[in-house]
Amino acid sequence: MIDVLSLISIGFAFFIVAVSPGPANISNATIAMSKGRKISLVYGAGLSMGLLLWGIVAASGLGVILQGSVYLLMFLKIIGGIYLLWLAYLSFKSSFNSASTISQNQTNEIGYSKWFIRGFVLNSSNPKTVIAWMAALSVGMGANNDITFLVSAVITCMLVGFFVNAIYSILFSINGVMKTYQKIGHWVDRVVSGMFALAGLGLVMSAFKRNQV
Template identity: 35%
Template sequence: MTANFHDYWSDVFVAYGTFVLGALSPGPALLSTMGAAMSSGRKTGVMVALGVVCGSFTWGLIAAVGLSYILSTYSNALSVVRIGGGGYLLFLAFKALRSASSAKLLTANSWGVAASPWSSFVRGYGIHMTNPKGMFAWIAVISMGLKPGAPNWVAPVILAGAMLFALIYYVAVALLFSTARMVSTYGKARRWIDGLLGVFYIFAAWKLVTL
């Protein structure tokens, strides 16, 4: 594995970068975690975060297993997956750059009264699983590392690294964003984050379709 890793590490880390910047961009999972922490406290926020992470893992596992099966069964499928993934990344780039040009304020989703830990976890899981963009995003992320002849360990390594980041990141959000001040600070940086995200998605799309 060590020798092979040097042949694929650059693609694996581009996949990591795509996942990380996607997580930084405001979306239902991030805003719901913020809202839960702000309105119901850190404990509720952490449980929502854990639910979001498990939902992301579910989509990632489905994408990894599905892509591995498709690519092992249909030798020409990789080109189709990359074109589709590249198109989706360009769509995300358009949305991110459009958001960066907007002066709209960032508002976290209202959560209401504190819920039980289990119901908070289920709600976080459901938020991620009912968002079909999660599947498309994971297909794009994992396909970044699947160059022709990629060994079987590439997809699991991408999934494991991305989920380690997701666990640390969303729990940190729940712990830190329990005050309105933190949301305000993040909101001031939103346009820069979206702009960076848009540029990176364009790069990732180009890299994906030209591998």
């Protein structure tokens, strides 16, 4: 029989990690304000699937191997850092365009599938996510838990991830929030650009610190 209380503990621990501001949540909020709810929900679904990828890695035991593989982890961190720096560049570049001049046609040209891929790539390119999964799973996991419980725990965290991303999409796409973004969007994009740049540089720098994850 599955321990429901343990699953709740794991889900709550993962919620705390998932809801905290980070590159993924900040980008989702920005997209919700600038592009609208539908685009943001698709992007958030991509973020959630990228999150799930690392959950499978952590649950299958590959997370431990990954943490012990210095050069593989270094490579993944460098790739993830470069991608974050690229997002920083794109955010800074878009800050020079007035939010009010962004047309619906411009949004549709990108396509929903590409927004999904962008979200997936962002979360799947950050190997530090596996640590969050391992921390959350360890909250409710015990020596007597079987594979059924492990799968249930991963599914629970996956649902929490989708829920958090959907909440960000809904809250930041409220009409009043979007109108505010149209007024100060260029400053928001520049702040987001700086946060992406810091996160990207931090990830690249951590790749060369062997004693740190």
